[in-house]
Amino acid sequence: VLACVASQDSFSRKEDSHIHGLSEMIVGVLGGGQLGRMLCQVASQMNCPASSLAYDHMVGSFDDSATVQEFAKRCGVLTVEIEHVDVATLEKLEGLGVDCQPKASTLRIIQDKYIQKVHFAKQGIPLPDFMQIDDLEAAKKAAELFGYPVMVKSKRLAYDGRGNSVANSEEELSSAISSLGGFNRGLYVEKWAPFVKELAVIVARGRDSSISCYPVVETIHKQNICHIVKAPADVPWKIRKLATDVAQKAVSSLEGAGVFAVELFLTRDNQILLNEVAPRPHNSGHHTIESCYTSQYEQHLRAVVGLPLGDPSMKTSAALMYNLLGEDELVFMLSGEAGFQLAHKLITRALNLQGLVSIEMRKQRKMGHITIVGSSMAIVLTRLNSMLKEEASESE
Numbered sequence: 283v284l285a286c287v288a289s290q291d292s293f294s295r296k297e298d299s300h301i302h303g304l305s306e307m308i309v310g311v312l313g314g315g316q317l318g319r320m321l322c323q324v325a326s327q328m329n330c331p332a333s334s335l336a337y338d339h340m341v342g343s344f345d346d347s348a349t350v351q352e353f354a355k356r357c358g359v360l361t362v363e364i365e366h367v368d369v370a371t372l373e374k375l376e377g378l379g380v381d382c383q384p385k386a387s388t389l390r391i392i393q394d395k396y397i398q399k400v401h402f403a404k405q406g407i408p409l410p411d412f413m414q415i416d417d418l419e420a421a422k423k424a425a426e427l428f429g430y431p432v433m434v435k436s437k438r439l440a441y442d443g444r445g446n447s448v449a450n451s452e453e454e455l456s457s458a459i460s461s462l463g464g465f466n467r468g469l470y471v472e473k474w475a476p477f478v479k480e481l482a483v484i485v486a487r488g489r490d491s492s493i494s495c496y497p498v499v500e501t502i503h504k505q506n507i508c509h510i511v512k513a514p515a516d517v518p519w520k521i522r523k524l525a526t527d528v529a530q531k532a533v534s535s536l537e538g539a540g541v542f543a544v545e546l547f548l549t550r551d552n553q554i555l556l557n558e559v560a561p562r563p564h565n566s567g568h569h570t571i572e573s574c575y576t577s578q579y580e581q582h583l584r585a586v587v588g589l590p591l592g593d594p595s596m597k598t599s600a601a602l603m604y605n606l607l608g609e610d611e612l613v614f615m616l617s618g619e620a621g622f623q624l625a626h627k628l629i630t631r632a633l634n635l636q637g638l639v640s641i642e643m644r645k646q647r648k649m650g651h652i653t654i655v656g657s658s659m660a661i662v663l664t665r666l667n668s669m670l671k672e673e674a675s676e677s678e
């Protein structure tokens with residue numbers, strides 16, 4: 283649990299009427315991960331430059347009702363960096379007048395992917411066909427109807443594809459189901475989306491309902507984890523427009539302020555299908571820190587405290603985010619210490635790249651990421667490839 287504040291002094295000197303930053307609102311962020319940290323960094327920048335600390339935090343679980351209620355007392359507005367929070371508590375707090383942005387109703391829809399799909403289907407938003415399954419017979423029926431392969435998905439607590447299992451045939455259905463822990467957690471089946479590209483659009487909505495969309499990006503996943511983000515996506519103007527329209531329509535059907543990341547499939551026949559929405563800053567928007575006039579993190583804070591939305595357009599022609607995953611082919615079957623050493627070497631090499639604007643490294647499954655910008659995607663890709671090739675030839 284984290285709190286980031288708009289002014290350092292808001293914590294201690296509530297009676298003090300001096301304005302120290304752009305907003306005096308205390309923003310509480312539920313979740314203490316990387317996205318929350320980036321929100322705090324932006325909060326610091328938006329305020330009194332001399333205050334090195336524009337945030338404070340409270341240790342506890344964002345899923346624990348008592349902690350969240352205690353935390354809410356210290357904040358003017360509550361927001362999230364993860365959707366898997368205790369929604370019942372947020373609904374109760376809203377009933378008591380606590381300001382949650384986005385609204386608890388939005389988190390309730392999003393955190394159950396099946397409810398999310400039902401919601402968007404009702405809005406007429408294009409989605410892969412899906413069906414709830416309560417037993418193996420129902421799963422077989424759904425798969426027969428959709429045709430194999432099918433994606434079996436957990437309704438709740440899904441991230442990085444943990445909660446997805448592919449079944450290529452009827453024989454594989456029961457193992458796909460048991461790999462997700464069986465029917466107890468709640469499952470549904472989704473028709474395979476024959477996508478040629480995956481796209482994402484970050485949509486921001488202010489407290490005054492103003493809407494602003496970031497450029498469409500292409501996301502390339504590896505084992506269900508976002509691996510590369512290319513901004514802008516190399517797709518025709520018509521597709522960019524369609525993707526943005528679908529994303530905007532999806533977000534318009536949800537309540538509250540903030541940024542929302544809309545994950546989309548582009549199919550062979552130029553259809554756009556919605557995959558899912560994240561009601562918060564998103565991996566696909568890391569690049570906005572360096573490549574857009576207003577980053578998704580600043581935009582989220584502007585939105586939830588009620589400042590005007592910033593300019594989401596790109597100030598560089600092209601940007602690429604490369605996520606260093608533990609299972610990276612360059613980190614070649616290595617995990618733990620050896621994988622980390624190799625990732626470290628790759629990042630050290632990245633330090634030589636022109637157009638490198640961001641580097642991050644830590645000892646986790648997502649070991650870090652780099653962001654490269656340049657005057658064209660071809661240039662950016664050449665820079666990335668020079669780093670990857672050198673590494674590959676060295677490890678031969």
Ligand code: ATP
Nearest residue numbers: 410433440441442443444445472473474475503506
């Ligand atoms: P995230 O970390 O984005 O929250 P998640 O665990 O919620 O991931 P999804 O977004 O549902 O998982 O799926 C992860 C990836 O799996 C997608 O980005 C896509 O590559 C693939 N995928 C998901 N659903 C389908 C589908 N119906 N057809 C084909 N591929 C799919």
Ligand code: MG
Nearest residue numbers: 440441442558
């Ligand atoms: Mg998800």
Ligand code: MG
Nearest residue numbers: 442545557558
């Ligand atoms: Mg996803």
